[in-house]
Amino acid sequence: MIHLQGVSVVYPDGTRALSGIDLQVDRGEFAFLVGASGSGKSTLLHLVYRELTPTEGRIIISGQDVAGLPRERVPYLRRNVGVIFQDFRLLPDKNCWENVAFALDVVGASRKEKYRKVPLALELVGLSEKEQSFPNELSGGEQQRVSIARALVNNPAILVADEPTGNLDPDISWEIIQLLTKIAERGTTILCATHDRVIVDGMRKRVVSLVGGTIVRDARGGGGYDEP
Amino acid sequence: MNLSMVEFLLQQTWQAIRRNGLMSLATSSNMAVALLILSGFFLMTLNLQHMADVEARKANITVDLEEDADAAGIEAELWGDMRVGEIRSRSKEEALEDYAAIMGGGDPESFVEALGENPLPDAIIVSPKDPQDMAAVADVARNIEGIAEVRYREQVTGKLLTLAHGIKIAGVVAAVLMGVATLLIVSTTIRLTIYARRREIRIMQLVGATNSFIRLPFILEGAFHGVMGGAVSTILVLASYSWVHAYVAQHLSFMELVYSSTFAVLFGLGAMVCGILFGVVGSVIGLHSYLREV
Ligand SMILES: Nc1ncnc2c1ncn2[C@@H]1O[C@H](COP(=O)(O)OP(=O)(O)O)[C@@H](O)[C@H]1O
Ligand SMILES: [Mg+2]
Numbered sequence: 201m202i203h204l205q206g207v208s209v210v211y212p213d214g215t216r217a218l219s220g221i222d223l224q225v226d227r228g229e230f231a232f233l234v235g236a237s238g239s240g241k242s243t244l245l246h247l248v249y250r251e252l253t254p255t256e257g258r259i260i261i262s263g264q265d266v267a268g269l270p271r272e273r274v275p276y277l278r279r280n281v282g283v284i285f286q287d288f289r290l291l292p293d294k295n296c297w298e299n300v301a302f303a304l305d306v307v308g309a310s311r312k313e314k315y316r317k318v319p320l321a322l323e324l325v326g327l328s329e330k331e332q333s334f335p336n337e338l339s340g341g342e343q344q345r346v347s348i349a350r351a352l353v354n355n356p357a358i359l360v361a362d363e364p365t366g367n368l369d370p371d372i373s374w375e376i377i378q379l380l381t382k383i384a385e386r387g388t389t390i391l392c393a394t395h396d397r398v399i400v401d402g403m404r405k406r407v408v409s410l411v412g413g414t415i416v417r418d419a420r421g422g423g424g425y426d427e428p
Numbered sequence: 429m430n431l432s433m434v435e436f437l438l439q440q441t442w443q444a445i446r447r448n449g450l451m452s453l454a455t456s457s458n459m460a461v462a463l464l465i466l467s468g469f470f471l472m473t474l475n476l477q478h479m480a481d482v483e484a485r486k487a488n489i490t491v492d493l494e495e496d497a498d499a500a501g502i503e504a505e506l507w508g509d510m511r512v513g514e515i516r517s518r519s520k521e522e523a524l525e526d527y528a529a530i531m532g533g534g535d536p537e538s539f540v541e542a543l544g545e546n547p548l549p550d551a552i553i554v555s556p557k558d559p560q561d562m563a564a565v566a567d568v569a570r571n572i573e574g575i576a577e578v579r580y581r582e583q584v585t586g587k588l589l590t591l592a593h594g595i596k597i598a599g600v601v602a603a604v605l606m607g608v609a610t611l612l613i614v615s616t617t618i619r620l621t622i623y624a625r626r627r628e629i630r631i632m633q634l635v636g637a638t639n640s641f642i643r644l645p646f647i648l649e650g651a652f653h654g655v656m657g658g659a660v661s662t663i664l665v666l667a668s669y670s671w672v673h674a675y676v677a678q679h680l681s682f683m684e685l686v687y688s689s690t691f692a693v694l695f696g697l698g699a700m701v702c703g704i705l706f707g708v709v710g711s712v713i714g715l716h717s718y719l720r721e722v
Pocket of ligand 1: 211212213215216217235236237238239240241242243244
């Protein structure tokens with residue numbers, strides 16, 4: 201589903217952010233990407249949703265090499281790769297329903313499609329009751345749920361999460377990660393960057409550790425933050 | 429492109445225009461002023477050229493013949509000059525009738541009685557193909573045997589054309605200046621919109637909106653200012669132009685302005701198209717400098 205082969209990234213200023221990355225994440229798999237700040241987690245995720253092209257190597261997403269993907273094809277890749285962030289990135293002047301529908305609006309979905317898909321996505325994240333609320337009326341955890349609903353409403357095969365619990369209290373973080381694993385069980389491939397040791401240790405999922413831009417450990421069968 | 433997509437794009441555009449508030453108003457107004465000035469130059473040039481045309485059609489040379497001159501021979505000789513476009517002969521009786529008409533429509537016979545006899549000569553009226561050749565043709569006529577006098581009205585056509593030409597150049601200069609200013613203002617407004625919407629644009633990119641879809645509302649915003657400017661300037665220009673037309677018809681009846689409902693409609697459409705063009709190009713410039721990454 202996600203397949204990186206011999207990938208390196210050197211930023212224009214000469215910073216070497218990733219070197220020799222080989223990583224494969226299968227359909228429906230849930231993997232943590234862990235590492236200290238600056239270890240290259242965000243850079244790796246950027247490659248997956250084609251925010252960045254690698255200096256070297258191949259990146260195959262759903263069977264397609266995206267490194268050489270022409271720019272005008274990028275939007276269609278993005279519809280197949282949902283993304284969520286630490287800061288939620290909701291539109292403050294739109295309510296929950298509209299924030300989720302926004303992802304359908306911009307890809308030209310019909311009204312009928314919106315009325316079918318938005319409630320399903322909100323139900324999946326457990327926010328059906330709050331569809332009329334605006335972001336500033338929601339807790340951090342609820343806002344992250346809205347952003348997950350928005351990322352999933354186009355039914356992407358892959359969901360990429362960049363420190364999704366970075367702004368949340370521990371118990372709320374736990375709920376969000378539980379939600380993400382539930383989504384993976386439905387067949388979505390999830391790659392979740394985090395440096396939240398407690399969560400990683402608690403989940404016993406696959407853990408890929410980055411140090412200075414290289415993978416130093418890949419606990420494929422499940423592990424903790426820094427022990428197998 | 430389905431209906432809800434169109435609805436979404438229009439809603440985005442309208443929101444941006446409202447959110448920009450004063451800036452939107454300033455942009456539309458600026459567009460209106462620019463089009464107003466351009467319209468002014470356009471109408472002046474158009475009318476001067478029209479008047480020059482009308483004058484040119486009237487322009488001719490009167491060749492008075494001597495008593496018992498060989499009219500047919502002289503006509504043939506005149507036809508020998510390539511620049512001659514039209515020749516018509518005018519007998520002394522016709523000349524008298526024309527004269528009587530100019531003098532207030534009296535009976536020509538009464539003039540003959542008053543003067544004893546008809547003093548006017550037979551004449552040939554010559555029109556050159558190009559009014560600019562008036563003097564040259566007159567010179568040719570002067571050298572023909574049997575001609576008493578060659579007269580032509582002092583050339584207004586040439587002066588009108590020179591004036592029209594001058595105003596056209598001033599108009600082009602004004603068009604360039606106003607055009608640049610308008611493009612600058614529209615592109616600045618669009619940049620403000622892009623700035624105000626940067627979070628939204630970022631999210632659109634992340635959820636897979638195509639570049640053209642992201643750009644379209646901004647293009648529409650530019651076009652909106654063009655339509656508004658075009659409409660306002662058309663209303664103002666046509667209102668004042670119809671006043672000028674009425675004034676000219678009453679007080680300066682020797683002048684004839686271009687004026688019809690077809691003209692008004694074409695003019696309005698033209699102003700609108702110009703406005704939309706300015707607006708769209710302005711947007712594209714604004715988008716280009718700020719949304720290169722989109
Ligand atoms: N746009 C950029 N230009 C130059 N260097 C960058 C850029 N983004 C990240 N880096 C550098 O690349 C390295 C990896 O950063 P990043 O992928 O953001 O790490 P993480 O997400 O694990 O904190 C860091 O040294 C960072 O300073
Ligand atoms: Mg990061």
